[in-house]
Amino acid sequence: MRSYKSADQRKTEILEAALDLFSRQGFQDTTMEQISSHIKMARTSLYEYYKSKEDILYSLINEIVEEERExxxxxxxxxxxxxxxxxxxxxxxxxxTLYKILFQELPTLSNPTFDKIRAWQGRSMILVHEVIVNGIKEEAFKATRKPEDIAFVFKALIGQRLADILITDTQVEPEVEAKRLIDLMWFGIGQEGSDIS
Incomplete structure (x- = not known):
């Protein structure tokens, strides 16, 4: 007797198979046919769920976006x-695995997919920007600093550390690492009042 899967179960199966293939073969080298074959699904059936591998990639990203704070x-x-x-x-x-794929494949993605990823990154920075604007109002930051400059420092510091974690496949305690990074941002690396010009 054949078991039937719900549409949600099928989508999950497709996403898991695609993620596995993308990580092993690379996004560009994976085809829709390979994804359908990996889960023993007719290629035409796969196209009923996703029009392209870019659609699959964006669905994987959307799963992360939906997890973001409320x-x-x-x-x-x-x-x-x-x-x-x-x-x-x-x-x-x-x-x-998904972040590693995005890190490696981002330069090769089509413009619409690249634009969707940049929009997602932009949305995540909106909250950072709001916190920084409030920080300037509360005088937690110097009023002479522009919010976008402070946000740039946050993004550069956190982004570089995320890239290091990806490249070295390092596991860290998120809260401990975040405190260390924000301490570095907050206190800087120079001595108070020193002139390093």
Whole structure:
């Protein structure tokens, strides 16, 4: 007797197979035919769920986006930045394979897929920007600093650490690592009042 799977079960099966193939063969070298063959599904049936492998990739990304925070941030500005940094690190570690694929394949993706990924990254930075604007209002940051400059420092610091974690396949405690990174951002690396020009 043949067992039937719901549409959601089939989609999950497709996404898992695609993620496995993308990670082993690379996104560009994986075909829709290979994905359908991997799960013993007719290629025409696969196209009923997804029009292209870019659609599959975007669905994988959407799963991460849907996991993003819904409750408001609480605590000091510094604590809020630590939470956002810790969430970024935890999200990467939970979805390591997908992040690795995106890191490796991003330059080769088609413009629409690349644009969707950039839009997702932009949405995640909106919350950081809001925290920073509030931080300037609360005088947690110097009023002479522009919010976009402070956001750039956050993005550069966290983004570089995420890239290091991907490249070295390192496991870290998200909260501990976030505190370390935000301490570095918060206190800088120079001595108070020193002139290093």
């Amino acid at each position: 409750k408001p941030l609480e605590g000091s500005i510094r604590a809020q930045l630590e939470v956002l940094a810790a969430e970024s690190i935890a999200r990467l570690q939970k979805n390591f």
